Amino acid sequence: MSNVIKTSTLAAGGRAAAKKELPEHFKAYRHVWVFVEQERGQVHPVSWELMGAGRRLADRLKVNLAAVVIGPEGQPTRNAALESFCYGADLAYLVSDNVLSDYRNESYTKALTELVNTYKPEILLLGATTLGRDLAGSVATTLSTGLTADCTALDVDTDGSLAATRPTFGGSLLCTIYTLNYRPQMATVRPRVMPMPERVVRDAARIIIHPLGLVEDDIITKVLSFIPDRDSETSNLAYADVVVAGGLGLGAPDNFRLVRELATLLGAEYGCSRPLVQKGWVTSDRQIGQTGKTIRPKLYIAAGISGAIQHRVGVEGADLIVAINTDKNAPIFDFAHVAIVSDALHLLPALTAAFRARLLPNSRARIAV
Numbered sequence: 001m002s003n004v005i006k007t008s009t010l011a012a013g014g015r016a017a018a019k020k021e022l023p024e025h026f027k028a029y030r031h032v033w034v035f036v037e038q039e040r041g042q043v044h045p046v047s048w049e050l051m052g053a054g055r056r057l058a059d060r061l062k063v064n065l066a067a068v069v070i071g072p073e074g075q076p077t078r079n080a081a082l083e084s085f086c087y088g089a090d091l092a093y094l095v096s097d098n099v100l101s102d103y104r105n106e107s108y109t110k111a112l113t114e115l116v117n118t119y120k121p122e123i124l125l126l127g128a129t130t131l132g133r134d135l136a137g138s139v140a141t142t143l144s145t146g147l148t149a150d151c152t153a154l155d156v157d158t159d160g161s162l163a164a165t166r167p168t169f170g171g172s173l174l175c176t177i178y179t180l181n182y183r184p185q186m187a188t189v190r191p192r193v194m195p196m197p198e199r200v201v202r203d204a205a206r207i208i209i210h211p212l213g214l215v216e217d218d219i220i221t222k223v224l225s226f227i228p229d230r231d232s233e234t235s236n237l238a239y240a241d242v243v244v245a246g247g248l249g250l251g252a253p254d255n256f257r258l259v260r261e262l263a264t265l266l267g268a269e270y271g272c273s274r275p276l277v278q279k280g281w282v283t284s285d286r287q288i289g290q291t292g293k294t295i296r297p298k299l300y301i302a303a304g305i306s307g308a309i310q311h312r313v314g315v316e317g318a319d320l321i322v323a324i325n326t327d328k329n330a331p332i333f334d335f336a337h338v339a340i341v342s343d344a345l346h347l348l349p350a351l352t353a354a355f356r357a358r359l360l361p362n363s364r365a366r367i368a369v
Helices: 011-020 045-061 076-087 105-119 130-143 253-266 274-278 311-316 344-362
Strands: 007-010 032-036 065-071 093-097 121-127 146-151 153-156 161-169 173-178 187-189 207-211 243-246 269-272 299-303 321-325 339-341
Touching: 007 121, 007 344, 011 274, 032 045, 032 076, 045 065, 045 076, 045 121, 045 153, 045 187, 065 076, 065 105, 076 093, 093 105, 093 153, 121 130, 130 146, 130 187, 146 161, 161 187, 161 311, 207 311, 253 344, 269 274, 299 344, 321 344
Parallel strands: 007 173, 032 065, 032 121, 065 093, 093 207, 121 187, 146 187, 243 269, 243 299, 299 321, 321 339
Antiparallel strands: 153 161, 161 173
16 A cells, blocks of 8 residues: 655644744734736636635635735736636735736735735745746745745644645655744645636625836846747646556556557547656656646546655546556555556557547547546
């Protein structure tokens, strides 16, 4: 069986003994905030995923859930604030200024830290995207508070502290981290770790508009041009409905074609475990797991993957996990919904042939899950 160990930075008794009284100036910090990441009018889906997680935390604490929207002047930025109410926000903080048209660390850090210092949230959540990671680290440093990165679970402890859980020690342990004596308590969560909440049409509630007070000449970094990457060959693993992945059990790099062939037939994305990237068999954008992509597909087929905790945290949100492994004691069988003890080199071609026969009348059909 797999060894999933949940621990904390201090044992329960030790943590209680170590906790000092929260400094007086932090006692006014209340409510849960979610940073709504948007670029060029497009909101990143992780923002709405975090709104669902933030709603649960806010309800536990009996406080408000607020969305934080930062961007250029105009309707798209305001629309992001309005949309946040459909995902559970009680109010929204809006900072709109044309110097925020492109993400720059200096301007966005100033906007977010000013909001925190003015309105004082107790919890601040951001997506662990390229933008979110950069901004979260800068804001936490500026505010001299703690930040737990790449969390896999968020909860509220009995004393009201944020309990942020993430893998550690190379993915072999799950560690729950607390920010005891500083505010806000900050955490980042990767896309697809949290389930997407249902969108419910709601009227706009309170929007608090906060001025930035920054001019272009005050910002050192300049954006010279924007080059979109929409035509790149990178994968879309995080939001695929069906994913087929392979691991070291495939034996040789040439055998990975069996994974690609099945994925192509199903109209799916293909991925791999970390060792295959380390060996150079597959590019890093196809890696699934804590240090790769987190996925929540309707169907996940894992061929020759042992299922260590590093991989598990990246896939356990899937609706249906089908695991193929020659080792009946492989850790992946502890959390797979369907466990097949077989050699993937024989079973993958058989699956591909069976699906081809089923889908042949309509070669573009996708598997219905």
